[in-house]
């Protein structure tokens with residue numbers, strides 16, 4: 001299973017049609033809405049070192 005980076009849901013990467021490439025990685029989404037949200041501002045969801053974990 002993959003994790004939808006937008007809402008945090010588990011997504012079956014074998015069945016979902018909602019996926020997006022970002023910086024060489026593939027991300028999977030539970031719905032078109034989440035995919036569009038991600039594509040609008042991928043940096044918000046895959047921040048890398050800029051993750052908003054609030055340390």
Ligand SMILES: [Zn+2]
Nearest residue numbers: 004007030034
């Ligand atoms: Zn989602």
